[in-house]
Amino acid sequence: MLQNKTRSDKPLEKLSNGENDAKNDEIVDKLPPLQDRFGRTFDYVRIAVTEKCNLRCTYCMPEEGVDLLSKDKVVSDEEILRIIRVLARMGVRKVRFTGGEPLVRKDIIQLVEGAASTPGVKAVHLTTNGLLFERHAKDLREAGLTGVNISLDSIDPERFQTITRRAGVETVLRSIDLALDYGFPRVKVNVVLMRGFNEDELHSFTEMTRDKRITVRFIEFMPFDAHQIWESGVHFASAESLVHQIEEFYPGIQDAPGTRTEHHTFQAPGYAGKIAVIPAFTRSLCGNCSRIRVTSDGSIRNCLYSDIEYNLRDPLRAGASDDEVVALFRKAFAEKAKDGFESKKQSAARKVSVSDIGRVSMTQIGG
Numbered sequence: 001m002l003q004n005k006t007r008s009d010k011p012l013e014k015l016s017n018g019e020n021d022a023k024n025d026e027i028v029d030k031l032p033p034l035q036d037r038f039g040r041t042f043d044y045v046r047i048a049v050t051e052k053c054n055l056r057c058t059y060c061m062p063e064e065g066v067d068l069l070s071k072d073k074v075v076s077d078e079e080i081l082r083i084i085r086v087l088a089r090m091g092v093r094k095v096r097f098t099g100g101e102p103l104v105r106k107d108i109i110q111l112v113e114g115a116a117s118t119p120g121v122k123a124v125h126l127t128t129n130g131l132l133f134e135r136h137a138k139d140l141r142e143a144g145l146t147g148v149n150i151s152l153d154s155i156d157p158e159r160f161q162t163i164t165r166r167a168g169v170e171t172v173l174r175s176i177d178l179a180l181d182y183g184f185p186r187v188k189v190n191v192v193l194m195r196g197f198n199e200d201e202l203h204s205f206t207e208m209t210r211d212k213r214i215t216v217r218f219i220e221f222m223p224f225d226a227h228q229i230w231e232s233g234v235h236f237a238s239a240e241s242l243v244h245q246i247e248e249f250y251p252g253i254q255d256a257p258g259t260r261t262e263h264h265t266f267q268a269p270g271y272a273g274k275i276a277v278i279p280a281f282t283r284s285l286c287g288n289c290s291r292i293r294v295t296s297d298g299s300i301r302n303c304l305y306s307d308i309e310y311n312l313r314d315p316l317r318a319g320a321s322d323d324e325v326v327a328l329f330r331k332a333f334a335e336k337a338k339d340g341f342e343s344k345k346q347s348a349a350r351k352v353s354v355s356d357i358g359r360v361s362m363t364q365i366g367g
């Protein structure tokens with residue numbers, strides 16, 4: 001448990017409601033929101049800040065890792081913060097840093113600080129595997145991070161090692177407690193559930209919400225793993241089957257408010273935390289999509305399932321004006337398909353394949 005003496009009170013008070021303070025409402029040069037032709041508004045950006053990772057989750061990365069981008073291809077701090085500033089003018093209120101493992105990026109604290117102090121930005125979150133979190137938790141909190149999602153697919157040390165090809169479950173469990181101790185307004189645990197792999201741990205995970213003020217989120221497995229597990233006979237567990245099991249564990253369980261992608265959110269009677277199920281593969285969440293994705297080499301993706309990308313980094317480096325950056329985002333979202341199934345078809349029709357772009361892992365897209 002965290003000792004009181006290591007806490008810093010000032011930023012914790014400032015951020016206690018999960019949002020940054022009112023100074024961030026003052027946006028000069030506000031622009032019309034980023035919308036698509038289906039009336040969806042995009043106010044949440046997920047930025048992959050690196051492809052590097054200190055784990056090798058079997059469903060995400062090949063054992064030997066992926067071919068890494070040369071350093072000059074990765075978007076810089078200044079470029080990331082410029083993208084965030086322009087998006088905030090278009091109404092983006094939430095930023096998530098992801099990867100790869102965002103905590104292996106050396107300047108992650110400065111990125112969080114820069115995002116949190118960008119006018120208009122209300123929430124800055126991070127998705128991490130939790131291995132380096134203990135080292136950075138205090139600085140992240142002070143820098144203005146308002147939410148942390150920690151990924152953990154098994155509580156059993158041996159199985160954790162099988163899934164991630166590394167040791168570390170105890171560290172990840174400590175990171176979850178530490179995030180709560182530091183008072184991060186949103187603490188979530190991401191679990192990719194696979195039939196025949198870790199589905200038997202569903203109940204152990206839901207029981208974590210008994211005393212901990214966390215949301216445990218079960219995410220459907222998606223085929224972004226260089227086709228290792230997807231084609232190896234490990235079976236996909238559907239959101240529907242997970243919801244069914246949760247309802248059986250907790251008769252009378254109540255629906256609870258969740259985010260737009262947490263299609264099913266519950267709270268067991270008397271429990272401190274919540275349980276959510278994310279239909280990431282069955283894609284019943286697409287109608288509520290509010291996400292903009294930026295890859296670590298600075299391309300815009302308008303859908304996780306689309307292979308079509310809009311290169312933002314090169315125009316930025318060639319001196320593009322804010323208006324030109326805005327125009328590129330508007331073009332990307334004007335071309336967004338109705339849902340993930342249509343996105344796949346659209347990519348196929350344009351003969352863009354994953355191998356053309358060279359992205360074989362979620363680390364390269366940002367999850």
Ligand code: SAM
Nearest residue numbers: 060099100101127128129151190221222362367
């Ligand atoms: N390294 C960080 C982590 O693991 O939290 C952030 C990046 S990771 C790509 C973001 C999320 O995507 C994690 O929760 C991970 O479990 C999830 N993910 C990765 N590959 C996936 C797949 N094939 N299907 C479903 N979720 C996946």
Ligand code: SF4
Nearest residue numbers: 053055057060100129
């Ligand atoms: Fe790394 Fe996260 Fe992918 Fe696991 S899921 S290999 S921790 S990027």
